[in-house]
Amino acid sequence: MADNVVRLPKGINIGVDYYPEHWDEALWVKDADMMRDAGVKLVRMGEFAWCRFEPEEGRFDFEWLDRAVRLFAERDIYVVLCTPTNTPPQWLFEKYPEIVQVDKWGRRIQTGIRGHRCLNSPVYRELSEKIIAYMAERYKDERYVVGYQIDNELESNHCRCDVCKSRFREWIEKKYGTVEEINKAYGNNVWSGEYSDFSQVMPPMNDNEKWLNPSLNLDFNRYASDSTCDYVKFQSDIIRKISPDKFITTNTWLCANMPDFYDMFENLDIVSFDNYPAHVLPEDDETLYSHAFHLDLMRGVKNKNFWIMEQLSGMIGSWGPMSRAIQPGMMEGYSLQAIAHGADAVIHFRWRTAVSGAEMYWQGIIDHSNVPGRRYKEFCELCSKVREIQELDGTVCRNRIAILYSSDNEYAFKNQHQAEEMHYFEQMKQWHDAFICLGLGVDIISQKEKLNGYRIIVAPTMFVENKETVSNIYDAAAKGATVILTNRSGERDYNNKCIMKQLPVAYSELTGIKVSEYEALPDGMQVLLKFSEETDIRSECALKSGLFGKRWCDIIEENDKVEVLARYDEQFYKGAPAVTRNKYGNGEVYYFGTMLNRDGSIDFARQMAVSQGLDIIEGLEKGVEVTYRYGDKTWRFIFNNTQKEQKAIVDEEEIVLKPFEMNITSLH
Ligand code: GLA
Ligand code: ZN
Numbered sequence: 001m002a003d004n005v006v007r008l009p010k011g012i013n014i015g016v017d018y019y020p021e022h023w024d025e026a027l028w029v030k031d032a033d034m035m036r037d038a039g040v041k042l043v044r045m046g047e048f049a050w051c052r053f054e055p056e057e058g059r060f061d062f063e064w065l066d067r068a069v070r071l072f073a074e075r076d077i078y079v080v081l082c083t084p085t086n087t088p089p090q091w092l093f094e095k096y097p098e099i100v101q102v103d104k105w106g107r108r109i110q111t112g113i114r115g116h117r118c119l120n121s122p123v124y125r126e127l128s129e130k131i132i133a134y135m136a137e138r139y140k141d142e143r144y145v146v147g148y149q150i151d152n153e154l155e156s157n158h159c160r161c162d163v164c165k166s167r168f169r170e171w172i173e174k175k176y177g178t179v180e181e182i183n184k185a186y187g188n189n190v191w192s193g194e195y196s197d198f199s200q201v202m203p204p205m206n207d208n209e210k211w212l213n214p215s216l217n218l219d220f221n222r223y224a225s226d227s228t229c230d231y232v233k234f235q236s237d238i239i240r241k242i243s244p245d246k247f248i249t250t251n252t253w254l255c256a257n258m259p260d261f262y263d264m265f266e267n268l269d270i271v272s273f274d275n276y277p278a279h280v281l282p283e284d285d286e287t288l289y290s291h292a293f294h295l296d297l298m299r300g301v302k303n304k305n306f307w308i309m310e311q312l313s314g315m316i317g318s319w320g321p322m323s324r325a326i327q328p329g330m331m332e333g334y335s336l337q338a339i340a341h342g343a344d345a346v347i348h349f350r351w352r353t354a355v356s357g358a359e360m361y362w363q364g365i366i367d368h369s370n371v372p373g374r375r376y377k378e379f380c381e382l383c384s385k386v387r388e389i390q391e392l393d394g395t396v397c398r399n400r401i402a403i404l405y406s407s408d409n410e411y412a413f414k415n416q417h418q419a420e421e422m423h424y425f426e427q428m429k430q431w432h433d434a435f436i437c438l439g440l441g442v443d444i445i446s447q448k449e450k451l452n453g454y455r456i457i458v459a460p461t462m463f464v465e466n467k468e469t470v471s472n473i474y475d476a477a478a479k480g481a482t483v484i485l486t487n488r489s490g491e492r493d494y495n496n497k498c499i500m501k502q503l504p505v506a507y508s509e510l511t512g513i514k515v516s517e518y519e520a521l522p523d524g525m526q527v528l529l530k531f532s533e534e535t536d537i538r539s540e541c542a543l544k545s546g547l548f549g550k551r552w553c554d555i556i557e558e559n560d561k562v563e564v565l566a567r568y569d570e571q572f573y574k575g576a577p578a579v580t581r582n583k584y585g586n587g588e589v590y591y592f593g594t595m596l597n598r599d600g601s602i603d604f605a606r607q608m609a610v611s612q613g614l615d616i617i618e619g620l621e622k623g624v625e626v627t628y629r630y631g632d633k634t635w636r637f638i639f640n641n642t643q644k645e646q647k648a649i650v651d652e653e654e655i656v657l658k659p660f661e662m663n664i665t666s667l668h
Helices: 025-038 063-073 090-095 122-138 162-176 179-186 214-242 292-302 330-340 374-387 407-415 424-436 467-478 505-511 540-545 598-611
Strands: 013-017 042-045 078-082 145-149 247-249 272-275 306-311 343-348 401-405 443-446 456-459 482-486 515-520 526-531 548-556 563-568 577-584 587-592 594-596 624-630 634-640 646-650 653-657 662-666
Touching (some): 013 374, 025 063, 025 374, 042 063, 042 343, 063 078, 162 179, 214 247, 272 292, 292 306, 292 330, 292 424, 306 330, 330 343, 330 624, 330 634, 330 662, 401 424, 407 424, 424 456, 424 594, 424 598, 456 467, 467 482, 467 577, 467 587, 482 505, 482 598, 505 577, 505 587, 540 598, 548 577, 577 594, 624 646, 634 653, 653 662
Parallel strands (some): 013 042, 013 343, 042 078, 078 145, 145 247, 306 343, 401 443
Antiparallel strands (some): 526 563, 548 594, 563 577, 577 587, 634 662
């Protein structure tokens, strides 16, 4: 890790994604002047420009990029360069057709799009290495080039070419050693699945994933992530060797085939995220919406401040119908929200909307007309606002509540849907929302993290067993933390097989309960619950809307060790415990057999926070978020993430916030 060597630009900075190769060079100067005047401090360039950098094999042309870099440097604007490997040029595909990805049906993907190259192809790696090394060498002494973005929005490499198939088999063979071992680990005695040779191991092909052994699927997902991380390391090694003082990142997002974030960023200097919050927010009370969830997840990847590499700047469209316009206030509010959650740079996608190509309706700050309009004005206002908060430089977020995330759990849950519309992220979001609503900050961290210092640990849907995690959670509870565990925990072993023990298996001692039966609920079905008479929970929210469960019901056995906090009030399990609390060591462990309605979860969250001595804020409206950054001073952020004016009473002061307005105060 080059953590102490790399130089990050000072301050909290606003930037733009710029594509000089899309515009006439005469326009570059005007653009750069306008950016300087607005207050832009960072420009990201180059991620799709391979055909301009290397018009034919071995002939590099970076002079135009030199000119663009100079143009920005002269205006004191720093540059993030991208390796252009996401889009190899047409000549390269033509000359080496084997670098095109093969899809699940065994077909080579049509060229002309992006991201469709096989990350494992030896010739692609060789040509990538040459251009990356050339680029790194060329700019190693250019002090305005501050860092590199590797490729663009890397997904787990799901290519099925022969190279990738044999890579997968090597990965499997290395992991299991013998076919007997893998047969045992996967339980291949079902459906005559036993391998007699590793050559029979196939990645999931066609659309048959749901019919394949879930153990194989989970391993393929792990392999695919490892393979993408290996590619990231391959690129970062090249850059770091030549240019050790520049930071290296890759821009990530939440997509269908996400690599394991913690592995992917392990050797990179900072996390960067492509941030596209919703244009239209749900109006009803029950729907969970908190974009802060994404930001907290990203900050938690390295447990430090991060960057936004692409930030929403206009309506989105192109491959789908166009969205509503971004509403007044969103440009500024969403950028400041990212900063409130630990972003030190917010780079907006993109300076000007493309006039050609598949993305011509994904708006940038400036429209097709090239007449600066409302969004440009709001962008300039954002830049001036950020100029006023430069003292935030060096401050960090620090929270006492952690939610655990695991890419294994996410995949396994997706591979075998447990109940209609029951998604892995939902219970994480539910608890995130409940604590945010009480004015408390939350870290979302890897399930492998040591949990020292956290007062409340939310471990939702701990589906696939990870022994290290289990022992960390037991430890944290023993030392006095409050732990939340939920339904579907303890279900699978590390190989994604069910376990012949009563749920929640590995968590039975911790929770003090046993589940005798369970029921998956169809979407829309609710089961009434009632608080137990003996509970000390202040059930004010839930009294407004009632207390009910959805998605899933674990029927918990009665025992005299644990306290029952709520019971089912209907169905054949009427009267059975639904929510329990156990004392474990110095801590308390809550178990939620069902997913509570929003008001219900807030009641429980309040109880936990109060008993852990955390300072809660009562009466915040849904969508009003209070967060802090700490340094020499404490900075308080109050954000109105709603479309209505809101009033918030914080520290005995009434603050009125327009839609998407952010109030920033330094406290002391
Ligand atoms: C992603 C990509 C960008 C662009 C935007 C908008 O974030 O990284 O290149 O495609 O989406 O579509
Ligand atoms: Zn491949």
